[in-house]
Amino acid sequence: MNGNSIRGRTAIVGIGGAGWGEAPGRTAIELLAEAALAAIEDAGLELKDIDGLCAATSVHAFPTLSVAEYLGIKPTFFDGTNIGGSSFVMHLLHAALALEAGLCNAVLICYGSNQRTAGGRLVSLSEPQWHEKPYKPRHPITSYALAAQRHMYEFGTTREMLADIAVAARQWANLNPNAFARGPLTREDVLNARMVSDPLTSRDCCLVTDGGAACVMVRADRAKSMKRKPVYLLGVGGAHSHRSITQMEDLTRTAAAESGPRAFAMAGLKPSDVDLVMLYDAFTITTLLFLEDLGFCPKGEGGRFVQDGAIAPGGKLAVNTSGGGLSCVHPGMYGLFLILEAVTQIRGDAGERQLKTCDVALCHGNGGTLSSQVTALLGSEAVL
């Protein structure tokens, strides 16, 4: 199967969020449920219309069971695939397949976390790798720092280049009233922040926030007559490369180099067709690696590509217009938040940060320690 049968056959028709930033006194599933209900309402549907469910969280071993029970729904299709923060981008494909196969009619994809107010640290179900454990890596950051060091060694990438990624994200966040981290941030601020794992400072790291997010997908024929402007799923591709960072073949080349071409082939598009690039920025180095691996610049050139405001507002490529995980919101597993920003931009609802043209958006999710990579292309009716 080449997957072309999926292109444009389903659409996101509702999105919702809850408690982005700090949501004291609220649990993960409460935030998830509030976001889910907001997304269903945005779609003009009712809870009883939801017969498909995709979920993954950092605290539920059986996420679809917990969510279905909490909401009081009995889905005929459910998928709790958990490959880390990229899970929700993969859920788009699974939902599309289930919708196309007629297994269900409306799929809810959802997430929630209260990790900031519950302790202020990244919450994860991820188990330590026995052969790494004696050396006390602090995952995920140790793995990403190792990748950054290798990239600097091979390609002459500098800390200043990485810092420019954090600065660009902050500049976008300053245009987004929903962003948690707003205010001035300079290259020097990033460089002089507390070193966490060389070469990454605390400002090279994503936020630890609370937050819930959800979206609703239906078949395209139905989407056309619904309340909101549909955002079509044009292509999705996923790839695994490793579980332990020790097994990653080349720390400067991620499996985004496989997931990206798969998604572009399905969508019949190329990088130059993309108006908005939403990349999972767990750390500044991930933005850089994915720009390279997804074909927005040559391998090794990411550092030079992002320099001096090139991906900031008014730059040559619109990247992470919400402010990203670095400055908008990052409640542990961020993948769904990429999708929400892409839908917001394609709808034309992004306010001060709205792109002049946004008909094609790329969402790239990352999971584990650069382990799973999933790329999705979303588009307006204009590109069907």
Next chain:
Amino acid sequence: MIPKQALGPGPEEQYRAYLSEGRFMIQRSRSSGRYVFFPRVAEPGSGRNDLEWVEASGLGTVYSITVNRTRAGDYNVALVELDEGPRLMSRVEGVETVPIGTRVKARIVEIDGEPAVVFDVLNEGGAA
């Protein structure tokens, strides 16, 4: 078909037992000659279950290294590429950090009461 009976300790336990004896052993496929680490029941990719234990040369090169900065102190975490090919996580002893590409040699120490492989910087005059 009845599953094949698994007899005795698996590769992970065997690896630990070797380390306890002061031996740093890795696996090699008899047919392909490829070295494997971390230890497994079969060669990854091919599924060939002809892995044998061989003594690692202990020589390797730092592929990447970071220093974790914590309240309890700073320590490095390195990925070392063994001369045999596989990469493993470890640390380089006696230094805060070293440049990528530094030649290192394995030594078995005790970490948290268990034997573990760490590396020392290889002095000039050692194996290339």
